[in-house]
Amino acid sequence: xxxxxxxxxxxxxxxxxxxxxxxxxxxxxxxxxxxxxxxxxxxxxxxxxxxxxxxxxxxxxxxxxxxxxxxxxxxxxxxxxxxxxxxxxxxxxxxxxxxxxxxxxxxxxxxxxxxxxxxxxxxxxxxxxxxxxxxxxxxxxxxxxxxxxxxxxxxxxxxxxxxxxxxxxxxxxxxxxxxxxxxxxxxxxxxxxxxxxxxxxxxxxxxxxxxxxxxxxxxxxxxxxxxxxxxxxxxxxxxxxxxxxxxxxxxxxxxxxxxxxxxxxxxxxxxxxxxxxxxxxxxxxxxxxxxxxxxxxxxxxxx
Amino acid sequence: xxxxxxxxxxxxxxxxxxxxxxxxxxxxxxxxxxxxxxxxxxxxxxxxxxxxxxxxxxxxxxxxxxxxxxxxxxxxxxxxxxxxxxxxxxxxxxxxxxxxxxxxxxxxxxxxxxxxxxxxxxxxxxxxxxxxxxxxxxxxxxxxxxxxxxxxxxxxxxxxxxxxxxxxxxxxxxxxxxxxxxxxxxxxxxxxxxxxxxxxxxxxxxxxxxxxxxxxxxxxxxxxxxxxxxxxxxxxxxxxxxxxxxxxxxxxxxxxxxxxxxxxxxxxxxxxxxxxxxxxxxxxxxxxxxxxxxxxxxxxxxxxx
Numbered sequence: 001x002x003x004x005x006x007x008x009x010x011x012x013x014x015x016x017x018x019x020x021x022x023x024x025x026x027x028x029x030x031x032x033x034x035x036x037x038x039x040x041x042x043x044x045x046x047x048x049x050x051x052x053x054x055x056x057x058x059x060x061x062x063x064x065x066x067x068x069x070x071x072x073x074x075x076x077x078x079x080x081x082x083x084x085x086x087x088x089x090x091x092x093x094x095x096x097x098x099x100x101x102x103x104x105x106x107x108x109x110x111x112x113x114x115x116x117x118x119x120x121x122x123x124x125x126x127x128x129x130x131x132x133x134x135x136x137x138x139x140x141x142x143x144x145x146x147x148x149x150x151x152x153x154x155x156x157x158x159x160x161x162x163x164x165x166x167x168x169x170x171x172x173x174x175x176x177x178x179x180x181x182x183x184x185x186x187x188x189x190x191x192x193x194x195x196x197x198x199x200x201x202x203x204x205x206x207x208x209x210x211x212x213x214x215x216x217x218x219x220x221x222x223x224x225x226x227x228x229x230x231x232x233x234x235x236x237x238x239x240x241x242x243x244x245x246x247x248x249x250x251x252x253x254x255x256x257x258x259x260x261x262x263x264x265x266x267x268x269x270x271x272x273x274x275x276x277x278x279x280x281x282x283x284x285x286x287x288x289x290x291x292x293x294x295x296x297x298x299x300x301x302x303x
Numbered sequence: 304x305x306x307x308x309x310x311x312x313x314x315x316x317x318x319x320x321x322x323x324x325x326x327x328x329x330x331x332x333x334x335x336x337x338x339x340x341x342x343x344x345x346x347x348x349x350x351x352x353x354x355x356x357x358x359x360x361x362x363x364x365x366x367x368x369x370x371x372x373x374x375x376x377x378x379x380x381x382x383x384x385x386x387x388x389x390x391x392x393x394x395x396x397x398x399x400x401x402x403x404x405x406x407x408x409x410x411x412x413x414x415x416x417x418x419x420x421x422x423x424x425x426x427x428x429x430x431x432x433x434x435x436x437x438x439x440x441x442x443x444x445x446x447x448x449x450x451x452x453x454x455x456x457x458x459x460x461x462x463x464x465x466x467x468x469x470x471x472x473x474x475x476x477x478x479x480x481x482x483x484x485x486x487x488x489x490x491x492x493x494x495x496x497x498x499x500x501x502x503x504x505x506x507x508x509x510x511x512x513x514x515x516x517x518x519x520x521x522x523x524x525x526x527x528x529x530x531x532x533x534x535x536x537x538x539x540x541x542x543x544x545x546x547x548x549x550x551x552x553x554x555x556x557x558x559x560x561x562x563x564x565x566x567x568x569x570x571x572x573x574x575x576x577x578x579x580x581x582x583x584x585x586x587x588x589x590x591x592x593x594x595x596x597x598x599x600x601x602x603x604x605x606x607x608x
Binding site for chain 2: 017018032035036037038043046047050051054057058059061062065066069070072073074076077079080081083084087088090091092095096097155159160161162163164165168169172173176177180181184185187188189190191192193194195196197201205206207211212213214215216218219
């Protein structure tokens, strides 16, 4: 994609599904799988993890059960977060209008480069449709797996659940969509400009990656502590220009890595003071070390 | 044996638009207006079905394919959710978490469709809906967990059987679950105080936003899907969290009465409550999560069973 569109910056792509159908299609399948959508493989794994956490809450003593319940809710929220994130990636990269000339001219790479992606996308779909075939094998690998094995089944028929049957689900969704397309019939449609309250739709109105996650950043302000600076230049009683910069500092960077790096550098500069480069100083260090060791031996600390 | 249940499940296809219609009519009465008839959503669907569609600039495969796909997701949802403790054999299973996944797929498709046209209002609404869903999803699995506790299963049939009878109401856990699920209903159906379904101001739309540019049969499918979402969630709520006992006929009657009561409650809330500031919605849902977690803790700890 970078080769074709010349950039990997989300805000510089767009409209690639139409121009690179194979690459875009594989990308779309991958995004949907990672966002945990049925009937792809991501949802099969997500379903299993959610079920195991839920059954931890059902069958374990209070402390562990509550940890399981909290993790269950956390994972569900994370899945929704992944959906938000990947619909944004799909939207910015594959859909909408190209944001630069290079994107508008992008084409699919030669077949050799498509094979890998297509194969992976097909595997996402295949594993998603028949996850039950690998499930007994995986269950046998679990530490402390009992002799009782799960029956091999295309879907996931696990006791204590209502069963996840992706193959019928996928077929049902496909058949129902096809039937509804048929019912909708030949589509009579009128072209229209996109509604922007009567303004002409210009490129500056298109949404950026930061805009789409703004609501989430606002409600999680207490956690992320985003910084923003708005600079308004006034002149002649009118606002001449407004510049806006904003970024979300990484919490881990600010609270863990930066203090660690600072402490490390301080320790290093302290250590450097010992390294004077003078031979006599080093001889002094050696003498001190030998005397120190002798004292330790003499007092019996070293046995 | 499951034939009648399957018939009722499929009847949801036809009956679903009754629910928003009933809520709107009740709300109008509560506000001292006469309001439209309960059948108004059917008339709207009929009218839309005979109009031509609109393709905004940039509309492509995803924009055109989204309405049937979203409606198909909701149809699958109708097949997964049992009625009156029974379900037809549609071969899709009856798992609560699969239902969560199917609803997420519908959300994804609609959000992707708004990205395709790049309409600012649709995208703003999608962004908000997905933000709320981050917290709503956590609450939803908590509600599923509480209903799964007595059943030891996420099978909706088993969960519904475990919630039957009066003994479940003697402990605090089920009551906590009721509160959590009430909030889930507000989130999933897009009702006040979380979203205002009546709004015609683009800036305040959440669930209506991605539908803004659709017209004709596309809009009819999406509006039906919205009504089906009401049906799925309310039938699920009545099945898991409202009292029911007795055989199939009695349970079915109680379920339908329960759905009616829930519609009434939604109309009442919409009359009494203004829409909440969107940035405060996560706090509301967080309180719901805390209540649900406390409820689960009481059950696991063995309080009041």
